[in-house]
Amino acid sequence: EPEVTQTPSHQVTQMGQEVILRCVPISNHLYFYWYRQILGQKVEFLVSFYNNEISEKSEIFDDQFSVERPDGSNFTLKIRSTKLEDSAMYFCASRTSSNTGELFFGEGSRLTVL
Amino acid sequence: RKEVEQDPGPFNVPEGATVAFNCTYSNSASQSFFWYRQDCRKEPKLLMSVYSSGNEDGRFTAQLNRASQYISLLIRDSKLSDSATYLCVVNRLSGNTPLVFGKGTRLSVIA
Numbered sequence: 001e002p003e004v005t006q007t008p009s010h011q012v013t014q015m016g017q018e019v020i021l022r023c024v025p026i027s028n029h030l031y032f033y034w035y036r037q038i039l040g041q042k043v044e045f046l047v048s049f050y051n052n053e054i055s056e057k058s059e060i061f062d063d064q065f066s067v068e069r070p071d072g073s074n075f076t077l078k079i080r081s082t083k084l085e086d087s088a089m090y091f092c093a094s095r096t097s098s099n100t101g102e103l104f105f106g107e108g109s110r111l112t113v114l
Numbered sequence: 115r116k117e118v119e120q121d122p123g124p125f126n127v128p129e130g131a132t133v134a135f136n137c138t139y140s141n142s143a144s145q146s147f148f149w150y151r152q153d154c155r156k157e158p159k160l161l162m163s164v165y166s167s168g169n170e171d172g173r174f175t176a177q178l179n180r181a182s183q184y185i186s187l188l189i190r191d192s193k194l195s196d197s198a199t200y201l202c203v204v205n206r207l208s209g210n211t212p213l214v215f216g217k218g219t220r221l222s223v224i225a
Contacts (some may be wrong), residue, residue, distance in 0.1 A: 042216065043152075045212040045213070048211075067163070089155075102160045107156070
């Protein structure tokens with residue numbers, strides 16, 4: 001069964017460091033997303049991406065965040081200068097169609113900022 | 115008012131019990147509705163979509179009341195493996211708009 005894959009599964013970093021989280025969406029999917037979940041909190045939308053550009057972003061997704069699809073398969077989330085409050089599980093997700101297709105999530109990348 | 119609200123639980127029920135979860139959403143323009151399941155420290159996985167006419171998938175029944183902006187999930191004959199957090203999820207508008215998640219309702223099924 002096709003799946004969304006994410007790396008790394010866990011990253012520990014020092015405050016102020018740059019972090020890149022990587023995702024390989026399912027190959028025939030067109031819509032890509034990053035969500036995050038702080039421990040014990042709800043899953044929160046960060047950004048959606050379609051046709052090589054950002055479709056929508058939340059207020060969480062400030063200038064410290066960026067996304068890229070550099071080579072047609074990888075979809076990356078970069079946090080330029082991490083803060084303690086960026087510690088969370090980051091989920092990549094993808095789907096085929098805009099609002100009716102099932103959203104498939106990767107297993108997540110756990111980011112711990114010290 | 116939160117966009118998607120759920121009773122956080124926990125609901126502790128014995129095996130074989132029937133349990134119901136409720137969810138309300140604030141945006142009347144919402145188009146699509148889902149229940150996702152999330153196991154501890156895992157990714158959310160789609161349990162079922164929720165249709166206006168109501169729908170059933172085995173032991174699971176989902177209902178939607180657009181007038182009251184209310185969604186429900188009923189689990190019959192609970193199994194130990196049903197223990198998880200159940201997330202109510204709403205798609206605000208048509209097109210590529212993001213899913214909005216409730217905080218989830220925690221279910222523990224006890225032997």
